Amino acid sequence: MGTLQTWRKAYGAIKDSTKVGLAHVNSDYADMDVAIVKATNHVECPPKERHLRKILFATSAIRPRADVAYCIHALARRLAKTRNWTVALKTLIVIHRTLREGDPTFREELLNFQQRGRILQLSNFKDDSSPIAWDCSAWVRTYALFLEERLECFRVLKYDIEAERLPKPAQGEDKGYSRTRDLDSEELLEQLPALQQLLHRLVGCLPEGAALHNYVIQYALALVLKESFKIYCAINDGIINLVDKFFEMPRHEAIKALEIYKRAGQQAGSLSSFYEVCKGLELARNFQFPILREPPQSFLTTMEEYIREAPRVVTVPSEPLVSTNLIM
The missing domain is CATH 1.20.58.150 (ANTH domain)
Known part of the structure; x- marks a missing residue:
């Protein structure tokens, strides 16, 4: 089992390196593609901040709307093609972080894409390479369901609950309150x-x-x-x-x-x-x-x-x- 796991990690590293090389050569959005591949690579650690910052900048308000749409398309492609739980989880983390910290245009474009392409529909995702991967795959599916529901909630409320700034407490109250x-x-x-x-x-x-x-x-x-x-x-x-x-x-x-x-x-x-x-x-x-x-x-x-x-x-x-x- 240890030898198999070592082989899988080496194979994942080769795939990541190959994708980075192809992104440099073939894409009109080379910087974004490279940042996405590096942020969602096979290494079992959270996405690195420097790659996340590039993605946040690429989807910011000062960038063309087409750049935001391309980023979502690239993340969707990454999710659709991988059978590795680490890659899938890190892609979902990138989406979640960008929803929380990025420009609202990302959320709006993601909602539009979700209604057409179901980017977060991972009910059939599984990585059965090991017992640990099996357990982690189950959580990846659950996490995707949460993010999908998060978008649906935004569609109903017309505002993002996490981005809401609670008003300052009124006199005699110990906290501010929600718009509800x-x-x-x-x-x-x-x-x-x-x-x-x-x-x-x-x-x-x-x-x-x-x-x-x-x-x-x-x-x-x-x-x-x-x-x-x-x-x-x-x-x-x-x-x-x-x-x-x-x-x-x-x-x-x-x-x-x-x-x-x-x-x-x-x-x-x-x-x-x-x-x-x-x-x-x-x-x-x-x-x-x-x-x-x-x-x-x-x-x-x-x-x-x-x-x-x-x-x-x-x-x-x-x-x-x-x-x-x-x-x-």
């Missing part, structure tokens, strides 16, 4: 389920088996963990807003709101378990975890009683106008 605190009922009922689905994908990102102790996977998991804080804050503030508006909702809206409230309670427990595992890992040594507050279950009875008595909105179908010809 100020949404109307219709917006809440649309945005909170999208945020809850994103959190569902996030808490599913716990590595299993040998993957749990892999340094590159822990590096990517740290990125996911960081995003949980604002997602939780947005959901929590949205639930507060939802409760404030609940007793003014018609019955059909109140039923949806009750399901969101129930799911918020369930997810508080799931997120708590996720944090407990993360706290035991090296990646979370300097993280400050939020205090999770589960919505009071006793309030559910009151909500259910209101739904039984809530006003129903009756819509009367409009009849088509029938034109008649009068004979005089």
